Amino acid sequence: MSISIPAANDAYGLILHAIDTGIYKPGDRLVESELADRFGVSRTPIREALQRLETQSMLTRDGRSLIVASLDHDQMAELYVVRTALEGLAAELAAQHATPEEIKVLFDMVKEDRAFLGQPSKLAQANRRFHRQIHLASHNRYLVQQLDLVYRSMALLATTSLAAEGRGAAALDEHLKIVRGIEARDGPAASEALRAHLSTAFETRLKIDASKGIA
Numbered sequence: 001m002s003i004s005i006p007a008a009n010d011a012y013g014l015i016l017h018a019i020d021t022g023i024y025k026p027g028d029r030l031v032e033s034e035l036a037d038r039f040g041v042s043r044t045p046i047r048e049a050l051q052r053l054e055t056q057s058m059l060t061r062d063g064r065s066l067i068v069a070s071l072d073h074d075q076m077a078e079l080y081v082v083r084t085a086l087e088g089l090a091a092e093l094a095a096q097h098a099t100p101e102e103i104k105v106l107f108d109m110v111k112e113d114r115a116f117l118g119q120p121s122k123l124a125q126a127n128r129r130f131h132r133q134i135h136l137a138s139h140n141r142y143l144v145q146q147l148d149l150v151y152r153s154m155a156l157l158a159t160t161s162l163a164a165e166g167r168g169a170a171a172l173d174e175h176l177k178i179v180r181g182i183e184a185r186d187g188p189a190a191s192e193a194l195r196a197h198l199s200t201a202f203e204t205r206l207k208i209d210a211s212k213g214i215a
Helices: 011-020 032-039 043-055 073-097 100-116 120-137 141-154 167-183 187-214
Strands: 059-062 065-068
Touching: 011 032, 011 043, 011 141, 032 043, 043 059, 073 120, 073 141, 073 167, 073 187, 100 120, 100 167, 120 141, 120 167, 167 187
Parallel strands: none
Antiparallel strands: 059 065
């Protein structure tokens, strides 16, 4: 399974997708002419897309240049608070409303994603697909919309916690526990498993950042 690519004429979607998949990372400079060439889109929709992304705080100014924004320590902590609350609710609702087919897809994802162990970038993409599937299984459109906004900001984190040694395999075991809670129709258990999963991910990110600071 792969992340869907926006339509060729969707300049905003194409740039956002490039940020989300790590083609453009926090701190990278975005040049209108280069983006137009890369995506085969005229400069006018590129310019409009850049303005929209700037108003959404996905891009920031560095002099006259636009660069991909980054999140500081406090912003990351705030983001994880909101993400944990919303995703915990999504897991609880999924336990109530997910169809048998949706639950099977979640189990299949956990099994198939083990093929990406040792490949942090691909595992990170698979991780987003898994979490997105839980959001959809909640069958609450307003919650899904809010989580889409949260995940847009998650793309501004320069590293993935799944790059830490041993984290990938542990994360997939945690995913399995979440799905088992959903399968059992045990909302509190599914929610708690997802919250614990994100707490460990956040702790891992903090350790990665701390080690960089020491270096």
